[in-house]
Amino acid sequence: MQRRTLIHTALAASLATALPAFAQGGNTWPTGKAITYLVPFPAGGTTDVLGRLIGQKLGTVLGTSVIIDNKGGAGGSVGSEIGARAAPDGFTLVGGTISSHAINVSLYPKLAYDPQKSFAPVTLIGTNPVVLVVNQASPYKTLKDVIAASKAKAGGLSSASAGTGTSQHLALELLGYKSGVKFTHIPYKGSGPAIQDVIGGQVDMMFDTTVVAGPHIQSGKLRAIAVTSAKRLASMPDVPTVAESGVPGLQDFEVVSWQAIFVPAGVPAPVVDRLHTEIRKILATPEMQDKLKGFGMEPADLTTAQIAAFQKAEVEKWAQVIKAAGIKAD
Numbered sequence: 001m002q003r004r005t006l007i008h009t010a011l012a013a014s015l016a017t018a019l020p021a022f023a024q025g026g027n028t029w030p031t032g033k034a035i036t037y038l039v040p041f042p043a044g045g046t047t048d049v050l051g052r053l054i055g056q057k058l059g060t061v062l063g064t065s066v067i068i069d070n071k072g073g074a075g076g077s078v079g080s081e082i083g084a085r086a087a088p089d090g091f092t093l094v095g096g097t098i099s100s101h102a103i104n105v106s107l108y109p110k111l112a113y114d115p116q117k118s119f120a121p122v123t124l125i126g127t128n129p130v131v132l133v134v135n136q137a138s139p140y141k142t143l144k145d146v147i148a149a150s151k152a153k154a155g156g157l158s159s160a161s162a163g164t165g166t167s168q169h170l171a172l173e174l175l176g177y178k179s180g181v182k183f184t185h186i187p188y189k190g191s192g193p194a195i196q197d198v199i200g201g202q203v204d205m206m207f208d209t210t211v212v213a214g215p216h217i218q219s220g221k222l223r224a225i226a227v228t229s230a231k232r233l234a235s236m237p238d239v240p241t242v243a244e245s246g247v248p249g250l251q252d253f254e255v256v257s258w259q260a261i262f263v264p265a266g267v268p269a270p271v272v273d274r275l276h277t278e279i280r281k282i283l284a285t286p287e288m289q290d291k292l293k294g295f296g297m298e299p300a301d302l303t304t305a306q307i308a309a310f311q312k313a314e315v316e317k318w319a320q321v322i323k324a325a326g327i328k329a330d
Contacts (some may be wrong), residue, residue: 029090029271034065037093038086040079040100042072044192045162046211046295047095050125050259053291057282066093072189075165076100077111084113088266090275094119096260099166102314106322107165107329115315119262120272121307123279126297127258129229130171130207131214131239133222135199143226143245146205147181156182157204160194163187164329167257168194170318171207171228175242177325178249198222209257210235210296228255235296258314259297260307276304 055066071079083094101115150156161168188194
């Protein structure tokens with residue numbers, strides 16, 4: 001009897017030593033170790049801006065450092081693949097988007113990760129439409145101007161994006177598909193460098209999120225042509241929707257982007273729950289709510305199960321759109 005008790009005691013001690021601290025209750029995680037927040041786009045884009053805002057506050061709450069690591073390329077696929085391969089120990093977060101975690105799986109035939117199976121959702125930060133912009137010196141002032149100019153130009157007007165498969169790219173492809181007009185897509189590794197070339201006049205136009213384009217519109221460097229939401233934005237009340245443009249075929253045009261946070265599949269539930277709870281508290285503060293709304297974003301507050309269901313629906317929706325429009329990765 002005594003020998004059996006000693007064996008059980010030794011086994012329990014061995015397991016306790018082998019299991020990471022968070023599996024023993026979660027209250028000691030993250031034990032001061034730095035957390036990497038992978039942003040699968042270059043600095044300056046929406047995912048990067050949000051990652052830095054949230055990461056700084058999350059690090060304070062958890063008593064550790066949250067390091068932003070930008071890994072741009074292929075519409076968010078490069079950084080997301082790195083995140084999918086990361087150890088499921090709670091020390092890697094991935095800033096997921098509509099492109100990296102819903103669209104790309106239907107665009108890239110050999111995507112090295114599954115947007116649903118390779119990750120576990122933590123938080124849906126919010127949703128936001130994209131806005132079509134041109135530089136302040138552009139002759140185009142309405143969507144009808146843009147359509148007419150693109151019809152008249154061989155190959156159509158050039159339009160930048162944060163990469164193939166991003167919401168910016170899909171908005172352009174839908175515009176071309178529904179209006180019957182050709183455009184030349186110019187993919188970049190992220191919104192930051194793309195929008196700078198629009199401001200500089202190297203590219204004719206760009207669809208971009210209100211987070212990135214908003215400040216440049218306010219400063220007068222860019223002119224807003226139309227937003228892709230069903231209704232006008234409170235932050236840009238004078239900018240019409242694409243559906244209001246009067247262009248045939250665009251009456252039901254709508255593209256809404258979204259931002260979320262994921263972890264690699266296999267991260268223990270207590271860690272996912274802790275991250276979800278802490279980030280939810282951060283996003284619920286008046287300061288963050290004001291920032292999100294100022295960016296033109298609609299804040300979200302979903303459970304992890306609801307986020308998973310939302311993501312599944314988005315994957316299916318964009319698969320149908322991409323097939324119907326015949327959109328191909330560049």
